[in-house]
Amino acid sequence: MSSQPQTYLEVRGVTKTFGRFVALENIHLTVEQGEFVCFLGPSGCGKTTLLRIIAGLEIQDRGQIIQDGRDVSRLPASNRDFGIVFQSYALFPNLTAAENIAYGLHGKGMRRDAINARVEELLALIGLSGSGGKYPAQLSGGQQQRIALARALAPSPTLLLLDEPLSALDARVRAGLRNEITQLQRRLGVTTIMVTHDQIEALTMADRIVVMDHGHIVQVGTPLEVYQRPASPFVADFVGAMNFLRAHATGPRQVRCGPAILSLNGHTPPLTPGAPVRLSIRPEDVHPQPWQEGSDLPANTLLGDLEDVEFLGATYRLYLRLRELPGEERTPPFLVDLAAGAARRLALDGLRELAGRPWMLHLPPDLLQAYPDETVSAPVRRSP
Numbered sequence: 001m002s003s004q005p006q007t008y009l010e011v012r013g014v015t016k017t018f019g020r021f022v023a024l025e026n027i028h029l030t031v032e033q034g035e036f037v038c039f040l041g042p043s044g045c046g047k048t049t050l051l052r053i054i055a056g057l058e059i060q061d062r063g064q065i066i067q068d069g070r071d072v073s074r075l076p077a078s079n080r081d082f083g084i085v086f087q088s089y090a091l092f093p094n095l096t097a098a099e100n101i102a103y104g105l106h107g108k109g110m111r112r113d114a115i116n117a118r119v120e121e122l123l124a125l126i127g128l129s130g131s132g133g134k135y136p137a138q139l140s141g142g143q144q145q146r147i148a149l150a151r152a153l154a155p156s157p158t159l160l161l162l163d164e165p166l167s168a169l170d171a172r173v174r175a176g177l178r179n180e181i182t183q184l185q186r187r188l189g190v191t192t193i194m195v196t197h198d199q200i201e202a203l204t205m206a207d208r209i210v211v212m213d214h215g216h217i218v219q220v221g222t223p224l225e226v227y228q229r230p231a232s233p234f235v236a237d238f239v240g241a242m243n244f245l246r247a248h249a250t251g252p253r254q255v256r257c258g259p260a261i262l263s264l265n266g267h268t269p270p271l272t273p274g275a276p277v278r279l280s281i282r283p284e285d286v287h288p289q290p291w292q293e294g295s296d297l298p299a300n301t302l303l304g305d306l307e308d309v310e311f312l313g314a315t316y317r318l319y320l321r322l323r324e325l326p327g328e329e330r331t332p333p334f335l336v337d338l339a340a341g342a343a344r345r346l347a348l349d350g351l352r353e354l355a356g357r358p359w360m361l362h363l364p365p366d367l368l369q370a371y372p373d374e375t376v377s378a379p380v381r382r383s384p
Contacts, residue, residue, distance in 0.1 A: 005032040008191045009054070009159065014063030016049055023049045025215045027063070034189045036182070038202040041212035042238065047195045048163060050212075054193065055161055056080045068158060082159040083152030087167050089144045091136040091151075098123070098132030101150045108155065122150040125184065142173040149181065153188070160185070162194035166201060178205060199239050203227060211235050229267060233371050236280045243286070243334055245279040245325070246373060255279065255370060258325040262300050265366040276373040279363075283335035287362040288318065290346070300368075302361045304334055309355075316343035320359060336361065 009031040016024040024046045031037050039047035052058040054065055056077035064073045072080050091100050101119045110118070123129050126146040136144050145165060152160060165181070166174045182205045185192050196202055202209045203223040211219040211226060219231040230236035233244065247255040249271035253264050257279065264271075271277060291303060304320035319333040338346070 005035075007031070008033040008035070008068055009193075010064070010066040011050070011054070012064040012066065014050070014053060014060045014065070016046075016053060016058065016060050022215050024053070024060070027215075027217060029210060029217065029220070031191060031193065034191055036185050036192045036194070036205060036207045038206035038209050039193065039195045039212060040197070040199065040202040040209050040239070042197060044214075045212040046215040047197075047210075047212050051161055051163055051193060051195050054159075055082055055084055080159075081157050082161050083155065083157040084161040084163065085145070085148050085152045085165045087164040089136070089141075089148045089168075091144055091148060093136050095135075096132060097128065097134050097136070097139065097147045100136070100147055101132075101154050103151060104155050118154060122154060125153075126150050127180070140173070141169050142177050145169065145177060146180075149184075153190070158191060160190045160192040162192065164195055164197070167196075167198070181205065203239070209239075211238065213238075229369070230280070233278055233280065236369070236371075241283050241335055241337070243281050243283060244331075245281075245322075247277050247279050247370070249273050249275045249277055249370075257302065258322075260297070260300075260302055262363060262368065263365045264368045264370055267366070268368075268370045271370060277370040278373040280369045280371070281363055281367055283317065283337040284315075285364060285367040286334075286336045287364070288336050288338070288346070289360045289362070291358045291360045293358070297360060298362060300363050300365055302334075302363065304359055304361050306355055306357055306359055307333060314340055316340065318359075320361065322361075323358070334361070 007030050011027050011029040014024055014027040015022075027050060039050060041047050049058060053060050056072065056075060056079075059074070064071055066072070067080065092103065095103065098119045101122055102115050105115045105118060119132060120129070123132050126149060128143060128146055131139070131143065136147070139147065149165070166177055169177065178201060194201070194205065206223055208220060209223055209226045210217055213234055219226055219235050226235065226239055230239060236242045237244070245257050247257040247262070250256050250261065251273055252270035253268070255262050255264070255271065255277055262279070297303060302322055303324070304322045306318060306320055308319040310317040310319075316338045318336040318338065320336065322334050
């Protein structure tokens with residue numbers, strides 16, 4: 001029988017203001033032992049402020065931070081058990097890689113041979129054995145960030161904090177280091193919190209994602225939960241590409257979108273007939289097929305004219321303009337993503353011949369989601 005996960009970190013009702021600006025408001029969160037959690041959100045949402053409060057680099061106005069059963073809410077950063085890695089590496093340029101890693105060990109009463117052994121162990125762990133004598137200027141950006149990670153891990157902290165550690169690296173290095181950090185965290189089992197605005201980093205690295213907006217937590221879930229079942233239009237739009245459609249509910253699981261009646265399954269709470277809603281569906285969840293003029297449309301299908309096709313390597317992206325929807329000309333194009341194999345079967349390479357042609361767009365009921373749309377007024381019901 002597997003043991004129950006143990007709570008390692010608790011954030012209880014944390015609020016932080018800077019003058020009149022509310023950076024965080026009544027934040028509650030638990031992080032389990034050994035978990036990798038990502039704080040994800042746009043700039044200014046409060047994710048870095050929350051990380052700094054956990055570290056003791058900022059002090060909250062209200063609330064508590066409980067770390068491994070100990071209230072550290074008012075303790076200085078030096079008395080909290082964590083290692084931290086910043087975006088800028090923050091290595092000492094006049095120290096070698098080995099000396100940078102060893103920097104935090106000298107005040108712990110360790111013998112020199114023990115320190116040297118720990119440094120060599122960490123250099124091997126990050127794949128830089130033999131590079132301990134190099135200075136930061138002699139290392140690439142990815143190597144410098146590995147050294148910064150090793151320095152944070154040197155004192156064997158029980159909590160690792162990562163403040164956008166990959167954002168200064170180029171895309172290829174970032175992708176490789178992303179996987180290395182994830183594998184290293186799993187191997188060591190250290191509880192880890194990472195701040196990022198990059199949805200791909202969060203989806204590929206985290207056990208759970210904490211999505212933040214304007215100082216609030218708007219959703220907490222596994223990467224799959226956040227991607228497949230976003231809790232709000234904000235989450236749906238921020239994490240991955242998303243199509244939105246305006247509609248009105250005609251029943252608990254049914255909406256009218258232009259002339260089409262669309263059904264939804266039980267993932268969406270029952271709708272109030274007449275209420276305005278925003279429908280959402282991922283581009284890869286739409287099933288497109290060419291349409292012949294005059295033929296009937298199947299259930300849960302909209303009609304759109306193809307405007308453009310982008311070849312993205314493994315996928316093709318179709319841009320369509322939906323027909324017969326009020327205000328459609330003022331909305332972004334409707335997106336459909338197809339795997340390259342499926343696109344080839346539909347002969348999408350012949351873009352010039354396909355542009356302007358009508359397509360049927362089937363929206364599977366189990367992949368459609370509806371949210372209350374407070375920006376649209378419900379239609380006025382007139383007496384006959």
